[in-house]
Amino acid sequence: MRNAAAVAILSASLLSCVSTATTVLNPASKRPPITPDKVVIYTSADKVPGKYEEVALLTSQGDYTVAGDDKFYQSFRQEAAKIGANGVIIAPIEDPTTGQKVGSAILGAFLIPTTMANRKTQATAIYVLPKPPNPDEVLVKATAENARLVRLDKFDTVVQPGMTREAMFEAVGPPTKLDISRSKIAAIQRRLRNTLAAQERHL
Numbered sequence: 793m794r795n796a797a798a799v800a801i802l803s804a805s806l807l808s809c810v811s812t813a814t815t816v817l818n819p820a821s822k823r824p825p826i827t828p829d830k831v832v833i834y835t836s837a838d839k840v841p842g843k844y845e846e847v848a849l850l851t852s853q854g855d856y857t858v859a860g861d862d863k864f865y866q867s868f869r870q871e872a873a874k875i876g877a878n879g880v881i882i883a884p885i886e887d888p889t890t891g892q893k894v895g896s897a898i899l900g901a902f903l904i905p906t907t908m909a910n911r912k913t914q915a916t917a918i919y920v921l922p923k924p925p926n927p928d929e930v931l932v933k934a935t936a937e938n939a940r941l942v943r944l945d946k947f948d949t950v951v952q953p954g955m956t957r958e959a960m961f962e963a964v965g966p967p968t969k970l971d972i973s974r975s976k977i978a979a980i981q982r983r984l985r986n987t988l989a990a991q992e993r994h995l
Contacts (some may be wrong), residue, residue: 810854810867814917816875819845823876823919828869832879832920840879840920847877848917853910861885868915877917885913 834840850871852864868880925933 809858810851810863812852812867812871814871814875815849815851817848821845821847823847825876826878828866829875830878831869831872833865833868833878834881834987837952839879840881842917842920842923844879844920846916847919848872848875849915850915851912852915853912855910860890860913864911864913868917872917875917877919879920880915881894881918882915883913885911887911923956 848871850868852867853859854863864882864885868882872878872880
């Protein structure tokens, strides 16, 4: 049991070996939180694929003996996700000098806490704006929408009392969920009911 507790404490300390302070640049502009896996790490601003807004400054540090680069990235993602930032532009991580490591070891021997030997860096949490559709995508979407409207208009025109379902489908094809809105579905259902009622009256 003692060994298990010791492992749990060690694991928790390793996960929290990097501390990150967040300074929001525009508190009035708030975004909903996202999951950390949605946050992309960029090593420089020119690596960002498009326009972006700066959301916050992130200042991180951690003991050089346990704070690897991956721990910094993990902390950046967690903090950025909390404020809805989907990207982080990082600066190079500064390592302590040999003198700082020695000084930290001496102070540690006397149980004096110090951040002298911490690795440190800063980063900028950003929100990468969605890319606008290109002209070809707009044209394809508009063409598809126009075809859908023409199909609906044709379907509405050919449905007449006394016309069988098979005849309607032969004329314009079977309706699909993508082609017909809920209001159209309701209108078609009413017309089909009227058609069936008319057929029954002729029997």
